[in-house]
Structure formats: structure tokens, C-alpha cells
Amino acid sequence: MSTDLKRRQVVGRGLPLHGNDVDTDRIIPARFLKAVTFAGLGEHAFEDARKVDPEHPFNQKAYQGASVMVVGANFGCGSSREHAPQALLDWGIHALVGVSFGEIFFGNCTTNGMPCVTASPAEVEWLQREVGRRPTEPLTVDVEREEVRFGGRTIKTAIPSGSRNVLVDGSWNTTGVLLEAGAAIESTAQRLPYIRGF
Amino acid sequence: MAQTLLDKVWEAHTVRTLPSGQTQLLIGLHLIHEVTTPQAFDMLKDLKLKVRMPGRTFGTLDHIIPTTSQVRPYADPMAEEMAVHMIRNTSDFGLPLFDLDSGRQGIVHVIGPELGLSQPGMTIACGDSHTSTHGAVGAIAFGIGTSQVRDVLATQCLAMAKPKLRQVRVDGALARGVAAKDVILAIIRQLGVKGGVGYAYEYAGPVIERMTMEERLTLCNMSIEGGARCGYVNPDETTFQYVRGRPYAPAGEAFDRAVTWWKSIASEGDARYDDVARVDGSAIEPVVTWGINPGMSVSVSERIPDPDSAPESDRPTYREALAFMGFAAGQPIKGTKIDVAFVGSCTNGRLSDLRAAAQVAKGHKVAKGVRALIVPGSQQVAKAAEAEGLHDIFKEAGFEWRHAGCSMCLGMNDDKLKGREVSASSSNRNFIGRQGSPTGRTLLMSPAMVVAAAIAGAVADVREILR
Numbered sequence: 001m002s003t004d005l006k007r008r009q010v011v012g013r014g015l016p017l018h019g020n021d022v023d024t025d026r027i028i029p030a031r032f033l034k035a036v037t038f039a040g041l042g043e044h045a046f047e048d049a050r051k052v053d054p055e056h057p058f059n060q061k062a063y064q065g066a067s068v069m070v071v072g073a074n075f076g077c078g079s080s081r082e083h084a085p086q087a088l089l090d091w092g093i094h095a096l097v098g099v100s101f102g103e104i105f106f107g108n109c110t111t112n113g114m115p116c117v118t119a120s121p122a123e124v125e126w127l128q129r130e131v132g133r134r135p136t137e138p139l140t141v142d143v144e145r146e147e148v149r150f151g152g153r154t155i156k157t158a159i160p161s162g163s164r165n166v167l168v169d170g171s172w173n174t175t176g177v178l179l180e181a182g183a184a185i186e187s188t189a190q191r192l193p194y195i196r197g198f
Numbered sequence: 199m200a201q202t203l204l205d206k207v208w209e210a211h212t213v214r215t216l217p218s219g220q221t222q223l224l225i226g227l228h229l230i231h232e233v234t235t236p237q238a239f240d241m242l243k244d245l246k247l248k249v250r251m252p253g254r255t256f257g258t259l260d261h262i263i264p265t266t267s268q269v270r271p272y273a274d275p276m277a278e279e280m281a282v283h284m285i286r287n288t289s290d291f292g293l294p295l296f297d298l299d300s301g302r303q304g305i306v307h308v309i310g311p312e313l314g315l316s317q318p319g320m321t322i323a324c325g326d327s328h329t330s331t332h333g334a335v336g337a338i339a340f341g342i343g344t345s346q347v348r349d350v351l352a353t354q355c356l357a358m359a360k361p362k363l364r365q366v367r368v369d370g371a372l373a374r375g376v377a378a379k380d381v382i383l384a385i386i387r388q389l390g391v392k393g394g395v396g397y398a399y400e401y402a403g404p405v406i407e408r409m410t411m412e413e414r415l416t417l418c419n420m421s422i423e424g425g426a427r428c429g430y431v432n433p434d435e436t437t438f439q440y441v442r443g444r445p446y447a448p449a450g451e452a453f454d455r456a457v458t459w460w461k462s463i464a465s466e467g468d469a470r471y472d473d474v475a476r477v478d479g480s481a482i483e484p485v486v487t488w489g490i491n492p493g494m495s496v497s498v499s500e501r502i503p504d505p506d507s508a509p510e511s512d513r514p515t516y517r518e519a520l521a522f523m524g525f526a527a528g529q530p531i532k533g534t535k536i537d538v539a540f541v542g543s544c545t546n547g548r549l550s551d552l553r554a555a556a557q558v559a560k561g562h563k564v565a566k567g568v569r570a571l572i573v574p575g576s577q578q579v580a581k582a583a584e585a586e587g588l589h590d591i592f593k594e595a596g597f598e599w600r601h602a603g604c605s606m607c608l609g610m611n612d613d614k615l616k617g618r619e620v621s622a623s624s625s626n627r628n629f630i631g632r633q634g635s636p637t638g639r640t641l642l643m644s645p646a647m648v649v650a651a652a653i654a655g656a657v658a659d660v661r662e663i664l665r
Contacts, residue, residue: 020515021391021491025629029636030608034262034276036236036283038344048636073511074392077425077491078629079608080327081234082343100395103427104327108343121511162220162359171218174345175245178353181213181222185250185354188213188224193459194317195226195254198452 005170007115007143010095012067014131014139014150015057022071023078024105028087030079041083042090058091062135070128071098073121076105085109095141097148097157099124110163113172115143117157127155144168200466203319203432204363204398207338207463211321213355220357226320227337228255228350229306230293232262232284233610234325238347239287249291250354256315257288258296260305261610265573265600268298277611291351304576304602307331307544311415312578314444318433318460323350328544328626329428330421334414335441336433336460338398341422361427362396362472367403370480375661377554378413379546379624379644381405383485383495385477386424391493394426397472400465401431405479411440412550419545420626423492432464486531486657487628487642489519494628498647498659502529522630523639524618532657534641537619539570539597539652540633541645543607546624547575549582551645555624556588558649558663564596565655571598571613573605597652609634622651 032044050056057063069088075098076084085108088096096109096116109116119127130151131139140149141157143164148155159167166172189195201209213222235257242249249255262277271278288295296302296309303309307328310316318336322329325347332339342356349356366385386393399421401414409417414431421429431437438457441447448456483497494516496502504527505516520527525534541547541555552574564570572592574580580602583589589599606613607625614634615621621633621640628640641657650660 018514019518020511023491023627023629025608025627025632029631030610030634033233034274034280034610036280037240038237048631051636074395074425077391078327078422078627080325080329080341080343082237082325082345085343100392102425103395104341104343104422108345111343111345111349160359162216162218162357165218166220166357169218174349174357175241175247175352177216178222178349178355178357181353181355184213185224188211189251189354192210192224192226194320194448194456198448198456198459 005113007113007167009140009142009144010068010115011138011140012094013065013135014068014070015063015066016070016128016132017057018072018128020072021074021077024076024081024084025078027076027084028081033081033083038083038086040090041087045087045091065092067092067094068139068141069093069096070124070131071096072124073099075101077102080104082108085112085114089114097124097127097141110166110172111174113167115141115159115167117141117143117148117159119148119155119157123155200469202363202400202465202469203336203430203463204338207319207321208360216357220359222355223321223358224355225323225350226254227315227322229310229322229324230255230257230347231306231326232259232280234344235347236280236283236287238344238351241348242351245352247352249293249351252292254354255293255351256296257284257293258303258306258309259284261604261608263603264611265603265605265613268601301577304579305544305547305604307419308547308575308579311335312576314441314447317441317447318437319463323356327422328419331415331419331544333418333421333428333430334411336430336437336464338428338430340428361398363400364397364473364475365400365402365471366475366477368401368405368477368479369403370405370478372405372479372482375484375664376482377644377646378409378416380482380485381479382417382420383487383492383642384482386420386493387495388477389424389475391423391491392425394421394424397426399426399429401429406431407434410550411436412548415548416545420492423626433460484644484647484660486647488523488525488531489516490522490628490630492626492628492642494519496531498532498657500531502527502531504528532659534657535620536568536622536651536656538615538621539568539648540606540621540623540625541648542573542575542605543625544575545626546645547573547579549579551624552579552583552588555645555649556591558646558660559595559597560591562595562653564652568652568655570596570652571600571606573600574602576602606633608632622648622657624648
């Protein structure tokens with residue numbers, strides 16, 4: 001497996017996005033799902049939120065080129081649309097640090113090689129504040145060591161072990177790994193009465 | 199050790215433990231629709247792979263389908279293009295598609311159970327978060343993203359971590375005028391929109407046991423709104439009677455053998471749960487949301503809460519919600535003016551929902567200035583409703599009677615809110631912009647409550663109309 005798939009750590013400038021329960025409809029409104037590819041979604045990321053709020057971090061000059069987003073609790077809840085992580089990726093985000101994540105969103109990020117790690121509400125709040133103060137300073141999301149480093153401080157983070165492992169070893173693009181099971185897939189299916197026939 | 203349904207179904211579908219520690223889980227039923235699959239089929243083509251088990255994937259068109267004129271090509275060129283892709287992809291890969299001419303088209307979470315495709319003991323996946331719906335028949339069903347749709351097409355498997363399990367017990371008995379929608383909204387209000395993250399929900403207790411299958415479908419549908427990726431009800435006689443005789447259900451002696459297996463996969467009485475939550479079903483009243491997530495709700499007799507009374511971490515979201523909705527803390531929810539009434543969606547677009555709506559609509563008129571539409575969840579629901587004359591009751595009352603589809607639940611077709619309109623909606627999400635207008639406002643409630651609001655032109659208590 002080529003090394004560039006390994007996500008041991010992501011280093012980049014940070015972008016704080018405040019608020020809890022930011023749903024995937026807000027990240028990418030449904031009208032942009034009327035497409036047969038994921039291309040070009042980045043320009044529509046948070047489109048409606050950006051229109052009503054000129055101060056939205058995606059509008060701010062200071063955060064252009066940021067690649068690590070620092071978010072609140074339950075970020076990415078709601079719709080399963082993979083267009084949400086695709087829009088963030090296309091905009092330039094490669095890792096997220098938050099209090100917690102909507103589960104389907106979390107899984108979609110992982111299968112696209114985008115680490116989502118969690119920290120305590122107090123530490124996330126600190127990180128949002130400090131990143132806001134020093135937006136040009138790089139932030140390190142160390143997936144392997146389960147920590148985030150910024151401004152001389154190291155914050156312990158958490159990520160479910162299975163997701164951590166696939167990100168670190170570069171096997172997050174799951175199709176190949178699943179295919180390796182070979183005939184065990186069919187034999188498992190044949191043990192199920194509803195597939196074998198009742 | 200005594201096992202839960204989740205334990206047993208998970209174990210039966212485990213192909214192997216992956217090097218990462220995740221489970222390679224076999225998916226027994228894969229449902230697809232036009233919005234989250236075109237990219238997955240392209241990935242499959244790029245990888246030069248076929249569909250591993252073509253007999254276990256079924257498709258339909260629901261999200262972009264117009265509910266007015268369904269003459270092809272559709273008026274919206276993007277809707278037409280997505281339909282063309284879906285038809286071509288399912289044909290290229292040899293997958294069955296319930297298109298408009300099949301008589302079986304409809305919202306994917308309505309047609310799965312309706313056709314008997316969704317059965318107890320299965321693992322069910324679909325590129326849609328409301329796949330949790332199918333847990334009502336005693337399946338482990340969850341929403342997935344497009345890359346995972348590719349995985350299921352290519353391997354019939356997913357890489358998953360087993361969730362923890364919370365039993366949500368609803369005790370007591372429901373009062374008159376209280377619907378399954380009110381029960382799930384009350385559960386989400388109590389446990390929170392992120393309370394279920396990391397968990398599957400097993401719904402149990404006397405209120406759940408007495409529910410019909412369609413009520414359980416409504417209940418499980420909104421598990422994801424409480425943060426739980428899947429929710430289920432143990433299979434029982436209600437389940438077996440519901441599944442019996444459906445087109446894809448086992449028939450004859452095979453059905454009896456199936457029932458034996460279905461009974462064997464239910465949770466055992468002394469099984470252990472990671473958590474148990476109790477909800478007092480007798481205390482539930484008709485519920486209406488006032489905010490921007492489904493946990494922000496009150497009983498119809500209550501007032502909109504003061505953010506200062508909320509847990510500290512929720513206060514900023516409460517304030518944001520009040521500002522967006524243009525509501526004041528302390529204002530009664532009853533009497534809130536509405537512009538649009540929508541009955542439909544995978545939450546509440548089934549025959550029993552339309553019956554409940556018609557019962558309230560009968561002999562009344564939609565208030566002046568209110569745009570009101572009824573969108574059946576499937577072609578079969580529409581046909582059954584028409585056979586009972588429900589469409590005439592609706593039309594007589596001033597509702598539009600539409601064709602089946604997702605419609606104004608997410609506004610991917612022409613059915614959208616305009617500007618700041620306020621919608622009384624039987625759908626599942628009141629997120630900002632959800633119903634097609636970036637500034638539109640959604641109040642979630644049961645179908646009967648939506649009709650009550652349509653008649654009054656404002657949020658009303660359906661119990662006063664039914665009296």
C-alpha cells in the first residue's frame with residue numbers, strides 16, 4: 001500500500017467553527033445533491049450559512065487555506081449524504097477536531113481518509129479560541145498518537161480504534177480489504193436462512 | 199450468556215474480524231435510490247467490479263421525483279439526468295428497479311417493508327440516514343454513505359464497529375390523539391439529539407408492544423434524529439402478521455419455518471444492555487417542534503422554553519433557534535401561524551398516516567392562505583388510499599393530492615417552502631433550510647396535527663377537533 005494513503009498525522013492551519021448540532025444539510029444543502037458526481041462541491045460548502053453571516057469562518061480571509069476544522073458537539077448529524085465530507089474536502093479541509101460527530105458523517109469521513117478526532121468540550125473550546133487568535137500557526141492532528149498539538153500545548157484526543165487503525169495504516173478505502181475475504185462472504189451468506197431459503 | 203437481537207444478528211452476519219478490529223459485516227438487503235448512488239456506480243466501473251450479489255440490491259426513485267406531472271422527460275433537467283443514470287446503472291449491473299411504471303415505486307423506506315423485502319433478522323443498508331426505519335420489523339438497519347454503497351455493491355459487506363445497545367422502554371399507555379410520531383419526538387426530547395451517538399436503540403415496553411407495524415416504522419425512522427444510527431423492535435406476532443403475504447415474504451411452509459427463526463433472533467428476557475432508558479408513555483401529549491433540530495420540541499399545550507432554562511451547553515443553540523425561527527421564549531406554540539401543511543415522507547407517508555390525516559380533514563376546510571399537500575409514500579399507498587376514498591376527503595377539504603415521493607421533506611423536487619414560510623410538517627427534520635428554502639421554517643408534528651394546523655391556519659391541538 002502506498003505511503004501517501006497513511007494518515008498518521010495531518011498538519012495544517014486551523015479553522016474554528018462554533019456551535020453544536022451542525023447538520024449535513026447545513027454543510028451542503030440538498031439542492032447541491034442534484035448531481036451525478038461529487039465534483040466542485042467545495043464552493044457550495046455552508047453556502048446558505050455563509051450568505052446570512054458575512055463573519056462565517058469560510059468567508060473570512062484569515063481562514064482561507066485552512067485544513068483542520070475545529071467543531072463542537074454532534075457535528076455532521078442528520079442526513080447520510082457523503083456530499084458533506086466531499087464538500088469539506090474539496091474546500092480544503094483534511095481533518096476535524098470536535099467534541100463529537102454524527103456517526104454516518106464520521107464513517108463517511110473515515111472512508112475518505114479524513115480523520116475526525118474528539119476532545120473534551122473544554123479543550124475544544126480552548127482550541128477554537130486559540131486557533132482564532134493565531135490562524136496562521138499550524139496545528140497538528142496526530143492520529144497515531146491520539147493527540148492534537150497547538151501553541152505549545154498537547155491535547156489528548158480519542159478516535160474509535162478501528163477507524164484509527166485504518167487511517168494510520170492507509171486501509172481506509174475499504175473495498176479492497178473487504179474483497180480479501182473471498183469466498184467467506186458467500187459462505188456466510190449461505191448460513192443465513194433467509195438467503196439459503198427457509 | 200443471554201443475547202440481544204443486535205448480538206445475534208451481528209454474529210450471524212459476521213464474515214470475519216478485519217485487521218483494524220472492525221467487523222466485516224454481511225448486508226442481507228441493500229436498497230438504493232437515485233441521489234446517493236451514481237458516484238458509487240462510477241467507482242465500481244473504475245474498479246472494473248461487478249455487483250457481488252445482484253439479487254440482494256433493489257432500487258427505486260424517490261428523492262427527485264416530481265409529485266405533480268410525472269411525464270418523462272421531467273421538467274427539471276437535473277432530475278431527468280439523475281433518473282436516466284439510475285435506470286442505466288441498475289440495468290447495466292442487472293439490478294431490479296421499482297420505477298414509476300412498476301406500480302411499486304415509492305420512498306425507499308416505505309416500499310422495503312411494504313413489499314416484504316425488509317424482514318426480521320436481516321442486516322439492511324441504504325444510502326440514506328432514515329434506513330433505521332426498517333428496524334421496525336426486527337432488522338438491524340442503518341444509513342450509509344456513497345463509498346459504503348460502493349462497498350456493498352462490490353462485496354455485499356461493510357466494515358463496521360458494533361454499536362453499544364440502549365433499551366428504550368416506553369411504559370404506560372398512550373392517551374387519545376397521541377401518535378407514534380409524538381412518542382419518538384418525546385423520546386428524542388428526553389434523550390437528546392446526540393444521546394444515541396454510539397448506540398443502537400431497542401424500543402420496548404407496553405406502548406411499543408401495542409403499536410402496529412406502521413407505528414413502529416414511524417418510531418424507528420427517527421432513531422437517527424436521536425443520534426442512534428439504528429433502532430429496532432423485537433419481532434412478535436404483530437411483525438409476523440405484517441410480513442405474511444407480502445410479495446417478497448416467504449410463503450406457505452417456508453413462512454412457518456421463517457417465523458421459527460425470527461422468534462429465535464429476538465432479545466432474550468434476561469439479556470444485558472449497555473444502558474436502559476425509561477419513558478413515561480402515559481404522559482406524552484401531541485408534540486410540536488419549535489426549533490432547528492428535532493429535539494427542540496414541546497407538547498402542544500406548552501410554551502416555547504427560555505434558553506436560560508436549558509442545560510448550559512444547549513443555550514447557544516436554543517438562542518440561535520429562537521432567532522432563526524423568529525419566536526420568543528415563553529410564547530405558546532399553539533396558535534403559531536403556518537403557511538404550508540405537508541403530510542408525507544418516510545416518517546409519516548403510509549396508509550395509516552393518511553387515514554389519521556383524513557379523519558381530521560373530513561368535513562373541514564384548509565384555512566385561507568395555507569398551501570396544503572398530501573404526498574403518499576408509495577404508489578401502493580396512493581392506490582390503497584384512493585380505494586378508500588381518502589383522496590376525495592383531502593381534495594374536498596382543500597388539500598392537493600400528489601404522486602408518491604420524498605417531496606417537501608427535503609425539497610429536492612419542486613415542492614419547496616418559499617422565503618420565510620412556516621410549515622407544519624409530518625416529516626423528520628426541522629433543520630435550517632431543510633424544506634428547500636434557506637430561510638424557511640419547519641414545525642414537525644404528527645399527520646393528524648398537521649391537518650389540524652392546516653384547518654386552523656395555525657398550530658392547533660388535534661384533540662380538540664377529534665372531540
